[in-house]
Amino acid sequence: MSYLELSHVQKSFGIVKVVHDFNMSINEGEFVSFLGPSGCGKTTVLRMIAGFESVTGGTITIGGVNQNGLKPNKRNIGMVFQAYALFPNMTVAENVAFGLKVAGTSKAEIEDRVKEMLDLISLGHLADRYPYQMSGGQQQRVALARALANKPKVLLLDEPLSALDAKIRVSLREEIRLIQRKLGITTIFVTHDQEEALSISDRIVVMNAGIADQIGTPSDIYNRPATRFVAGFVGTLNILEAKVENREAATVRVAGRSINIPPANLNGAGDGAAITVALRPEALSLSKTPSSDVALDGRVTSVNFLGSVIRTRMDVEGQQVSFDMFNNPGLQPPQIGEIATAHFKASDVLVIPN
Amino acid sequence: MTAKKFWSWLAVFVAAFYFIVPLLATLEFSMRMRRGTYSFDAYRSVFADDRFASTFSYSVVMALITIVVGALLIVPTAYWVRLRMPYLRPVVEFVTLLPLVVPAIVIIFGYLRLYNSSSWLPLTNTDMGANALLVFGFMTMSLPYMYRAVDTAMRTIDVAVLTEAAESLGASWPTILFRCIFPNVLTGVLSGAFITFAIAVGEFTMPSLLNRPAFGPYLALIGANKAYEPPALAMIAFAMTWVSIILINITTRLQKGAAGAR
Ligand SMILES: Nc1ncnc2c1ncn2[C@@H]1O[C@H](COP(=O)(O)OP(=O)(O)OP(=O)(O)O)[C@@H](O)[C@H]1O
Ligand SMILES: [Mg+2]
Numbered sequence: 001m002s003y004l005e006l007s008h009v010q011k012s013f014g015i016v017k018v019v020h021d022f023n024m025s026i027n028e029g030e031f032v033s034f035l036g037p038s039g040c041g042k043t044t045v046l047r048m049i050a051g052f053e054s055v056t057g058g059t060i061t062i063g064g065v066n067q068n069g070l071k072p073n074k075r076n077i078g079m080v081f082q083a084y085a086l087f088p089n090m091t092v093a094e095n096v097a098f099g100l101k102v103a104g105t106s107k108a109e110i111e112d113r114v115k116e117m118l119d120l121i122s123l124g125h126l127a128d129r130y131p132y133q134m135s136g137g138q139q140q141r142v143a144l145a146r147a148l149a150n151k152p153k154v155l156l157l158d159e160p161l162s163a164l165d166a167k168i169r170v171s172l173r174e175e176i177r178l179i180q181r182k183l184g185i186t187t188i189f190v191t192h193d194q195e196e197a198l199s200i201s202d203r204i205v206v207m208n209a210g211i212a213d214q215i216g217t218p219s220d221i222y223n224r225p226a227t228r229f230v231a232g233f234v235g236t237l238n239i240l241e242a243k244v245e246n247r248e249a250a251t252v253r254v255a256g257r258s259i260n261i262p263p264a265n266l267n268g269a270g271d272g273a274a275i276t277v278a279l280r281p282e283a284l285s286l287s288k289t290p291s292s293d294v295a296l297d298g299r300v301t302s303v304n305f306l307g308s309v310i311r312t313r314m315d316v317e318g319q320q321v322s323f324d325m326f327n328n329p330g331l332q333p334p335q336i337g338e339i340a341t342a343h344f345k346a347s348d349v350l351v352i353p354n
Numbered sequence: 355m356t357a358k359k360f361w362s363w364l365a366v367f368v369a370a371f372y373f374i375v376p377l378l379a380t381l382e383f384s385m386r387m388r389r390g391t392y393s394f395d396a397y398r399s400v401f402a403d404d405r406f407a408s409t410f411s412y413s414v415v416m417a418l419i420t421i422v423v424g425a426l427l428i429v430p431t432a433y434w435v436r437l438r439m440p441y442l443r444p445v446v447e448f449v450t451l452l453p454l455v456v457p458a459i460v461i462i463f464g465y466l467r468l469y470n471s472s473s474w475l476p477l478t479n480t481d482m483g484a485n486a487l488l489v490f491g492f493m494t495m496s497l498p499y500m501y502r503a504v505d506t507a508m509r510t511i512d513v514a515v516l517t518e519a520a521e522s523l524g525a526s527w528p529t530i531l532f533r534c535i536f537p538n539v540l541t542g543v544l545s546g547a548f549i550t551f552a553i554a555v556g557e558f559t560m561p562s563l564l565n566r567p568a569f570g571p572y573l574a575l576i577g578a579n580k581a582y583e584p585p586a587l588a589m590i591a592f593a594m595t596w597v598s599i600i601l602i603n604i605t606t607r608l609q610k611g612a613a614g615a616r
Contacts, residue, residue, distance in 0.1 A: 052521075073521045073525055074524075075522075078522065079519065081515055081518070085515040086519075098525075098533075099524055099525075102523060103524055146519075147522070147523075150523065
């Protein structure tokens with residue numbers, strides 16, 4: 001049953017249309033990420049849900065209640081900002097208690113709830129600190145506790161981890177997900193970090209220029225990108241230009257050789273039509289396995305050691321192809337300038353709708 | 355000592371002379387009331403005069419009212435301009451600077467013309483009305499300092515984000531203003547308050563033209579009629595100024611504990 005519903009939501013600032021036609025329904029307790037490049041309208045959609053911006057068109061409903069025209073302080077939506085936004089004049093406990101106090105909760109109840117929230121983020125021992133006495137990661141956890149204290153209907157997080165360093169970012173995102181699961185709260189998480197979105201979301205909305213290009217599970221988004229933009233933005237796909245040779249015979253010409261792609265995957269492209277295909281780096285390998293039926297020869301142009309994997313880039317008839325192989329101390333990685341052969345399965349080729 | 359250092363120190367000494375010598379001379383003169391020996395007779399005489407206590411306390415009360423009313427007017431204004439009408443900033447800044455170029459006497463003549471006993475709002479007819487006019491006048495004169503102090507304090511917090519955080523937690527406008535914004539700009543309000551205090555306590559033109567029993571006119575009266583008391587009063591005023599500045603410093607430091615050191 002859909003809980004948070006955005007239907008035909010639009011937003012213009014003056015004559016500039018920032019959000020075009022945004023449709024989405026989110027289930028109760030779902031964790032959804034908005035992923036997209038800077039300026040694509042992620043924050044704007046979030047702010048419309050929170051009520052900080054009015055919609056230019058369309059409706060937003062939560063639990064069947066139309067939110068249009070409802071003031072932000074009447075929506076009971078928890079919000080976590082990139083800049084933490086803790087009240088500098090209040091202690092950690094007072095920050096968490098703020099929303100409860102405003103709601104007129106009794107003193108004893110506030111005390112219990114604050115303690116519960118601080119235990120949830122494991123910061124009970126810092127209740128009397130002021131924000132400036134804490135690290136960024138701690139402040140952001142307090143901001144999370146503050147947003148959750150009022151048992152909001154929806155939790156919105158706008159790039160909550162962007163200001164933190166890499167290690168904390170990973171541990172905090174897992175903590176956020178854990179807390180979200182525990183409370184079962186419907187959550188929207190805005191990020192422009194694809195790894196972040198892929199690792200913690202139930203579903204991801206990939207946004208591009210004010211439009212939701214694709215909505216799907218992380219595996220959907222990564223393995224079956226619906227548009228060329230999604231394919232390019234999520235992961236590090238190899239994008240290759242190709243041409244349909246013979247639709248009936250299911251042959252497509254890629255990088256100077258014919259490969260077999262079932263006609264059903266061709267999205268109706270006829271004989272001779274130019275199409276775009278994609279290959280994930282992990283679909284290619286240097287060694288030939290029984291199932292890999294296509295080989296690409298190319299000159300190695302770069303070799304990057306990334307720890308557990310080695311990413312090799314080669315030039316195949318003018319098109320760049322990169323692939324990953326697991327680091328194996330017994331194996332000599334390819335050398336720059338040598339000719340290498342990469343193998344892949346024709347069934348791993350993704351055809352991107354143009 | 356390099357030549358450069360020598361000239362720097364010389365400049366410091368000249369400036370110190372310029373400020374300290376007249377001060378010492380005033381102090382010395384104020385203590386010469388009793389012939390042949392130094393004494394605090396002049397100070398005793400000042401404190402013995404009932405009018406000193408009554409005018410001074412009147413001015414202090416007026417100053418405090420000015421500070422409260424001024425803060426209630428200026429903090430929300432500066433907040434609103436920052437949050438919703440940033441395009442109005444230049445206009446507001448210009449308006450707040452006007453009292454620096456328009457003399458107090460012009461302002462007060464304007465008031466007297468608008469609110470005299472034969473106008474449709476005869477504020478000058480009653481004591482309360484005249485007091486109100488005086489507070490308005492003080493507020494106008496302290497506007498350039500108060501507004502700037504508050505606005506600078508506001509720059510150190512992210513007004514927009516704090517407002518939205520409070521709003522999403524269910525807070526209404528008065529709550530946001532008094533619980534989330536005011537406490538964080540208190541340093542600014544306080545430094546503005548002390549300048550306002552100094553202006554209000556020492557001001558002569560406005561209370562004298564409004565015929566108010568304030569400290570400024572009393573100072574002028576004593577100055578015209580006595581010899582040793584005026585320098586004693588000047589020294590008292592000087593001491594109070596320093597107490598104010600020290601208070602500003604202390605409160606600023608206390609604020610750091612409460613509102614965060616940035
Ligand atoms: N108040 C506003 N007035 C005018 N234009 C705005 C306003 N707010 C946002 N925009 C424009 O809307 C577009 C989308 O902005 P938005 O902040 O939603 O992007 P975003 O996806 O959150 O980007 P980022 O990842 O950089 O935060 C941008 O081009 C921005 O310039
Ligand atoms: Mg944004």
